Amino acid sequence: MVLYELIDLDVLRVIWWVLLGVLLIGFALTDGFDMGVGALLPFVGKTDVERRVVINTVGPVWEGNQVWFILGGGAIFAAWPPLYAVSFSGFYLAMFTVLAAFILRPVAFKYRSKRQGLVWRRSWDWALFISGAVPALLFGVAVGNVLLGVPFHLTDDLLSIYEGNVLTKFLGLLRPFALLAGVVSLSMLLMHGAAWLSLKAEGVVAERARRIGTVAGLVALAGYALAGLWLAFGVQGFSLGEVVPNGPSNPLYSEVTRSGSWLAAYAARPWIAVAPVMGFVGTAMAILGLRAGREVSTLLWSKLGITGIIASVGLTMFPFILPSNSDPNSSLTVWDASSSHQTLFVMLVVTVIFMPLILAYTAWVYKVLWGKVTEADVTENTDTVY
Amino acid sequence: MEIGLVELSRLQFAMTAMYHFLFVPLTLGLSILVAIMETVYVMTNRPIWRQITKFWATLFGINFVLGVATGITMEFQFGMNWSYYSHYVGDIFGAPLAIEGLMAFFLEATFVGLMFFGWDKLSRVQHAVVTWLVAIGSNFSALWILIANGWMQNPVGAVFNPDTMRMEMTSFFDVMFNEVAQAKFVHTVSAGYVTASVFVLGVSALYLLKDRHKELARRSIAVASAFGLAAALSVVVLGDESGYSASHTQKMKLAAIEAMWETHPAPAPFTAVGFPDQEARETHYAVEIPWVMGLIGTRSLDTEIPGINDLVKVSEEKIRDGLIAYDALMQIRETRGATPQAVRDTFEAHSENLGYALLLKRYVDDPREATEAQILQAADDTVPGVAPLFWAFRLMVALGFSFIAVMGYFFWRASFRQMNFPRWALYLGVAIIPTPWLAAELGWFVAEFGRQPWTVDGVLPTALSASSLSVADLLITLGGFVTFYSVLFVIEMGLMVKYIRKGPFQDVAETEAWQAAHEARLRGQTNAIPAE
Incomplete structure (x- = not known):
């Protein structure tokens, strides 16, 4: 009897599937408002001081937020190595674009206000816009593609081959449904960024953010509803044949067929409807809150809406995590794309120890930084703030 | 699989990793130095130390952000460019990367914001604790990434599972306490400490030469030379530990570094200089020092080192x-x-x-x-390129010893000669600023080039590890990285120079006024604050 056998392999797989969701949601809730704020920057801040206020609302926290992205990569590598290997190499140029944005953004935050010149600052402002908007869009496009199925197959050696050449691989991602998913994710994060600015900024900046955020929220709501209808009538689902309980993580060991609709999951497990309901209610309440000028509750509703929207994708697809439309048998599922029993267990222990600590000290930091960033703050402390 | 693809993937990985490591060593060392300086400030309560802390922290920040940003590439590039590797060993290799995120990145990144933005919001002790947490977080990240790298050099605690076609972990304990990983960790962080010490010493020497900010410069040299001497000594001693562990874990790498073509009767001589010839399998004009290799490699006189x-x-x-x-x-x-x-x-x-x-x-x-x-x-x-390893290693070692000499000299002048530094020594201090980076990059070159033809020693050949991408894919991203990284490098250097020229933000009087106001604010007398 070894310690890790205390928990069944399949149970660990489900736990790590949940944790994968938690990480993606954590990323969207924290780094999501950074991206939203970056994408809103040129539109909510007209003068340099206004823009500095906007940047300084996220100035002290973006570094910590960005770790959710890095940890997301690390945790997928550790818990779902095939997913890490197939998706990152398959979405190669899209990943490169996202990486470039995530490299550009920290630098833009940190360096923008270190020189005075107009060209210098304007350039970094647009860098912040691009590095916020582009990944926000691409993450949605990626999720849309996952729902449609991705053209890859695994060889007998489990080497992943993604169909297409350098152009078709990238342009092939821009399918209409995937673009709709991209619009949903971009507008959702714009709304989230606006909710953040409404809380942390004041005056005309907060006012503009609320106005844009309301529109973005409406787009997200409509887009999400449309995507749901599209899934119901226009996208074929996947279904998994028999799997061996606690079987080896080899995707080729199971049979996958295309049939019916993804939404069949809601007939099989009606309780998962709670996720889309959260998505709709949270987003709608956030829109109302932005209009009414409520601050803390709006941000919380926005978080709920995003949580619901992301969770609904995962719950709808379960047990699939990366279906293949060109060779369905190569599809990755919860039951056949995880790490080994021992690795999942060790990583769970580490997570159980460190995740509460991380949440605790992150909360403390946000508490210390509580309060609005004012124009006076940024004009008087030029050596400490951005 | 095309050979061109593997070579381009290697080039891209080497380039992005070495670029990343331009920023990492300074982060590792300067985070600790800043924390030490701030601790002195908290203990002595003298404004000059606050000024010193904030000055070096500013330079730390400019460097830190690029370390973070370019580290993202590393976290994702395994999946993007080395997907077969990721599948084949992800079960073991992924874990330390994820733990690095949980244990280290969150710590340093969450608190680094407060380190810069929290001066007015925290008490002095609280702020010093925050600075230390950033330093500890940074150093922890080195631990976990070297556990990951150590496993590539010495893959312990794992077996191949024929059902999943990959390596799987059998003992997390073995992976974590892999002797190669531990030796590499201490060697690498020491190298970071040397880098930061040389940097602080060099910039301070520049100020003394220009007759500016002398209070700051002298004190900074005192801290940097003491810390740097200890670090320079340990980087050499711990590097020797790395060599010793290679003698039984990576025999081929050790033999290649030393250009030992034939097995010598123990104890083997050390080839100080010579011209290794891979084709002929011999070293021309070798100058050998008897016994030394056997002593370093095996710490005994009767154990053979295979050629x-x-x-x-x-x-x-x-x-x-x-x-x-x-x-x-x-x-x-x-x-x-x-x-x-x-x-x-x-x-x-x-x-x-x-x-x-x-x-x-x-x-x-x-x-x-x-x-x-x-x-x-x-x-x-299975024989890596001998001549590049032979020379890179010797240059690195020579630099390592020279740091001991320089740091020792400055430490002696700072401690026993009333901080009087002759001008030639100050010029030397400025001139050697780039050398620790050179030494660190050479060290990585020896470690990784010496591991070839494997990505994981004895387990997975490099030629099989890459993703099935096209050469066009690689050319696009390689071109993108080269352009993007070059621009960032120019911008970063420009800002470093600007802030070094500018010097500390506040003079002592300003700092004192700030301190009085800050203490009043912490006591809650918000009305009593003069405008800063």
């Missing part, structure tokens, strides 16, 4: 053994679910050398069909 030629013969045997494992693996795959136990037993008995059979995949799709000539060729492939 390259003998190790090639060992590789050949391992290839033949690995072929037995490969054949059994193919049978297991064909008879999935109904494999006779005897076949599985055969596989397990030989699976240790499976990786050696995979070396043949460069030449033939099915290694079992390899010709004798191909087997010999594959055995030869």
Whole structure:
């Protein structure tokens, strides 16, 4: 009897599937408002001081937020190595674009206000816009593609081959449904960024953010509803044949067929409807809150809406995590794309120890930084703030 | 698989990793130095130390952000460019990367914001604690990434699972306490401490030469030279520990670094200089120092260190053994679910050398069909490029010893000669600023180039590890990285120079006024604050 056998392999797989969701949601809730704020920057801040206020609302926290992205990569590598290997190499140029944005953004935050010149600052402002908007869009496009199925197959050696050449691989991602998913994710994060600015900024900046955020929220709501209808009538689902309980993580060991609709999951497990309901209610309440000028509750509703929207994708697809439309048998599922029993267990222990600590000290930091960033703050402390 | 693809992938990885490591060592060391300086400030309560802390923290921040940003590439590039590697060893290699995020990145990144934005919001002790947490977080991240890297050099605690076609972890404890990883960790962080010390010392020397900010410069030299001397001593001693562990874990790498073609009777001599010739398998004009190699490598006078030629013969045997494992693996795959136990037993008995059979995949799709000539060729492939390793290693070691001399000298002048530094020494201090970076990059070159032809020593050949991308994919991203990184480098250097020229933000009087106001604010007398 070894310690890790205390928990069944399949149970660990489900736990790590949940944790994968938690990480993606954590990323969207924290780094999501950074991206939203970056994408809103040129539109909510007209003068340099206004823009500095906007940047300084996220100035002290973006570094910590960005770790959710890095940890997301690390945790997928550790818990779902095939997913890490197939998706990152398959979405190669899209990943490169996202990486470039995530490299550009920290630098833009940190360096923008270190020189005075107009060209210098304007350039970094647009860098912040691009590095916020582009990944926000691409993450949605990626999720849309996952729902449609991705053209890859695994060889007998489990080497992943993604169909297409350098152009078709990238342009092939821009399918209409995937673009709709991209619009949903971009507008959702714009709304989230606006909710953040409404809380942390004041005056005309907060006012503009609320106005844009309301529109973005409406787009997200409509887009999400449309995507749901599209899934119901226009996208074929996947279904998994028999799997061996606690079987080896080899995707080729199971049979996958295309049939019916993804939404069949809601007939099989009606309780998962709670996720889309959260998505709709949270987003709608956030829109109302932005209009009414409520601050803390709006941000919380926005978080709920995003949580619901992301969770609904995962719950709808379960047990699939990366279906293949060109060779369905190569599809990755919860039951056949995880790490080994021992690795999942060790990583769970580490997570159980460190995740509460991380949440605790992150909360403390946000508490210390509580309060609005004012124009006076940024004009008087030029050596400490951005 | 095209060879061009693997080579471009290697080039891109090497370039992005070495670029990343331009920023990391300074982060590792400067975070600690700043924390030490701030601790002195908290203990003495003298404004000059606050000024010193904030000045170096500003430079730290400019550097830190690029370390973070370029680190993102590293976290994702395994999946993007090395997807077969990621599949094959992700079960082991992914774990330390994820733990690095949980234990280290969150700590440093969450608190680094407060470190810069929290001066007015925290008490002095609280702020110093925050600075220390950033330093500890940064150093922890080095621990976990070196555990990951150490496993690539010495893959302990894992076996191949024929059902999942990958390596799987058998002992997390072994992976974590891998002796190679531990030796590398302390060597690497020490190198970071040396880098930061040389940087602080060099910039301070520049100020003394220009007769500016002398209070700040003298004190900074005192801290940097003491810390730097300890670090320079340990980087050499701990580097020797790395060499010692290589003598029983990576014999081929050690032999290549030393250009030891033949096995010498113990104790082996150390070749100080010479011209290794890979074709002829000999070192021309070698200057040998008797006994030294045996002493360093084995810490004994009677243990032999095998030479390259003998190790090639060992590789050949391992290839033949690995072929037995490969054949059994193919049978297991064909008879999935109904494999006779005897076949599985055969596989397990030989699976240790499976990786050696995979070396043949460069030449033939099915290694079992390899010709004798191909087997010999594959055995030869296990020898990395000797001359580059030989020279890179010697240059690194020479630099390492020179840091001890420089730091020792400055420490002596700072401690026993009333901080009087002759001008020639100050010029020297400025001139050597780039050298620790050179030494660190050479160190990584020796470690990683010396591991070839493997990504994971003895387990997975580099030639098989890459993603199935096209050359066009690689050319696009390689061009993108080169352009993007070059621009960022120019911008970063420009800002560093600007802020070094500018010097500390506040003079002592301003700092004192700030301190009085800040203490009043912390006591809650918000009305009493003069406008800053």
